[in-house]
Amino acid sequence: MRHCNACGHAVEFRVPDGDHLPRHICPHCGHIQYINPKVVVGVIPEHADGRVLMCRRNIEPRLGLWTFPAGYMEASETTAQGAAREAMEEAQVDVHVDGLLMVINVPYVSQVYMIYRGTMRGDHFGPTFESSEVRLMREDEIPWDDIAFPTIWNGLRQFFDDRAKGRYEVHSLDLAFRRKPPLRDEVAGDAATP
Amino acid sequence: MRHCNACGHAVEFRVPDGDHLPRHICPHCGHIQYINPKVVVGVIPEHADGRVLMCRRNIEPRLGLWTFPAGYMEASETTAQGAAREAMEEAQVDVHVDGLLMVINVPYVSQVYMIYRGTMRGDHFGPTFESSEVRLMREDEIPWDDIAFPTIWNGLRQFFDDRAKGRYEVHSLDLAFRRKPPLRDEVAGDAATP
Numbered sequence: 001m002r003h004c005n006a007c008g009h010a011v012e013f014r015v016p017d018g019d020h021l022p023r024h025i026c027p028h029c030g031h032i033q034y035i036n037p038k039v040v041v042g043v044i045p046e047h048a049d050g051r052v053l054m055c056r057r058n059i060e061p062r063l064g065l066w067t068f069p070a071g072y073m074e075a076s077e078t079t080a081q082g083a084a085r086e087a088m089e090e091a092q093v094d095v096h097v098d099g100l101l102m103v104i105n106v107p108y109v110s111q112v113y114m115i116y117r118g119t120m121r122g123d124h125f126g127p128t129f130e131s132s133e134v135r136l137m138r139e140d141e142i143p144w145d146d147i148a149f150p151t152i153w154n155g156l157r158q159f160f161d162d163r164a165k166g167r168y169e170v171h172s173l174d175l176a177f178r179r180k181p182p183l184r185d186e187v188a189g190d191a192a193t194p
Numbered sequence: 195m196r197h198c199n200a201c202g203h204a205v206e207f208r209v210p211d212g213d214h215l216p217r218h219i220c221p222h223c224g225h226i227q228y229i230n231p232k233v234v235v236g237v238i239p240e241h242a243d244g245r246v247l248m249c250r251r252n253i254e255p256r257l258g259l260w261t262f263p264a265g266y267m268e269a270s271e272t273t274a275q276g277a278a279r280e281a282m283e284e285a286q287v288d289v290h291v292d293g294l295l296m297v298i299n300v301p302y303v304s305q306v307y308m309i310y311r312g313t314m315r316g317d318h319f320g321p322t323f324e325s326s327e328v329r330l331m332r333e334d335e336i337p338w339d340d341i342a343f344p345t346i347w348n349g350l351r352q353f354f355d356d357r358a359k360g361r362y363e364v365h366s367l368d369l370a371f372r373r374k375p376p377l378r379d380e381v382a383g384d385a386a387t388p
Contacts, residue, residue: 001199005218005227008197008204018323020283021268024199033199036232037267039306073231074215078299078368079306089214100366103294103308105272112233112273112308114297129212170364172294174272 041082042070055131235276236264249325
């Protein structure tokens with residue numbers, strides 16, 4: 001970030017009065033531009049037969065690897081609306097968003113993942129610009145070694161664990177460092193819960 | 195947003211190739227600048243005697259009204275770390291963040307609130323630049339008509355309701371429209387949960 005998005009002047013990077021962190025400040029018009037963490041919203045779409053819908057990424061990063069529908073939250077939507085939107089955009093699937101499954105913090109890239117459970121409405125799905133292949137998979141068909149991101153890996157793992165127990169909860173997970181694929185005991189699971 | 199923050203050139207507002215929503219695009223360098231929803235992190239600090247720590251706002255908006263510590267999440271922190279940071283900044287209080295209490299979507303201002311329960315470490319707290327007055331309050335002392343934001347009102351209400359039941363859960367709430375003070379039956383409570 002080198003220029004002011006209000007007036008176009010070159011910005012300075014310093015601590016504003018009354019603040020405690022350096023910000024991008026415009027010396028010309030005074031505008032302060034903040035860098036905010038991003039919210040990623042996703043949903044695990046479950047078919048009536050228990051299989052879940054997985055997408056093979058057709059775009060970088062992680063081209064060719066697998067994920068459930070997830071992407072950046074847009075302005076003026078809720079997290080659940082965003083998750084349903086991503087399902088339609090990435091897999092052509094109409095999903096009823098059932099409930100929040102997991103909040104995953106990824107501070108090393110300033111992201112917060114909000115992962116939902118969802119139920120497919122009907123049987124329609126298919127490939128899209130973002131997904132070269134979209135497939136229903138049983139748990140034993142999930143390509144655990146070819147999952148696109150550690151957040152997706154952990155969300156899926158939690159989903160199947162909760163389902164096996166017959167009880168869904170809302171889980172919190174902080175991914176402490178960059179590693180792929182992550183092993184469950186290397187991350188701080190449910191760190192914020194007693 | 196009128197100028198490119200990479201090169202300073204005036205931006206255009208149109209749908210990029212392969213996208214579905216208009217974005218701020220620089221015709222000079224090609225940079226696309228996205229507007230992302232903001233995460234607000236907060237914590238309800240509970241004293242060993244059951245009272246909660248409330249702050250009287252010393253800054254606009256809602257100068258003079260009451261809140262628990264909450265503010266914009268910073269880059270490179272987790273939501274729980276952000277909540278603890280806000281407690282220190284706004285109330286000089288050291289809080290152990292216990293668990294997530296509530297996710298509140300406020301799509302009309304593109305915000306997602308992540309509200310935590312927390313336990314005060316020790317007895318120290320006090321006023322700050324952002325809080326003219328910081329006070330421990332019993333539930334019957336909470337100034338429900340002078341709470342700064344509907345998100346704060348709902349978070350507090352949920353906290354006391356769960357505590358009375360003896361069981362904390364993670365709640366989801368979507369605030370559907372702008373109103374102050376909100377009444378619980380006018381908002382879509384636990385909308386995303388079955």
